[in-house]
Amino acid sequence: MGADDAHELGRHVVRLTGVTVFTTERYSIAGPGIAVQDLGPAVHFRYRYTGLRRLIDRSGRYYLVPVGWTHDNAATYILQDGDNLRVELTPGALP
DSSP: OHHHHHHHHHHSGGGSOEEEEEESSOOOOOOTTOEEEEOOTTSSSOEEEEEEEEEEEETTEEEEEETTOOTTTOOOEEEEOSTTEEEEEEOOOOO
């Protein structure tokens, strides 16, 4: 059942809620479709990560996958909410 869910998710990742992550420190977030931008030292949330989709958020944690995620080639990122993190949500793509 889990494998079937992964195959289904892989076909429809772009439909999941879009996520832009802003951080005060550089994170090791990379994967198909992810882009990172350094906004410069004058900005509190210096690093912006785009190309992420939300699987779920629970108990102050965000479970995210790259927009290019497939069941066999990409990681899932778990980010803990806090003062060094800002998360913006956007609608997923329509079918």
